[in-house]
Amino acid sequence: MRLKNDEYTLLKRIHWELVSSGKKELATQLLNILNRFEVARERTREHNRLNAQADREAGYRWNSAQRPKNSKYYSAESED
Secondary structure (H helix, E strand, O other): OOOOHHHHHHHHHHHHHHHHOOHHHHHHHHHHHHHHHHHHHHHHHHHHHHHHHHHOOOOOHHHOOOOOOOOOOOHHHHHH
């Protein structure tokens, strides 16, 4: 499930309003959905972090980070 940060914040506010208005049953169901989302989000973040770390250790260079042949910022010694 994908949510933007604003949508996630809105759902948390809706949950709080449900709790405040005494609709505990709906609030509990929404909280369960939000908790599942949070667990999945943290699992995905950890997986992405470990993949990026493994790529860096393996010396992988992203194409978007290619260095130009003639640059005043990079010396010729730093090229692979």
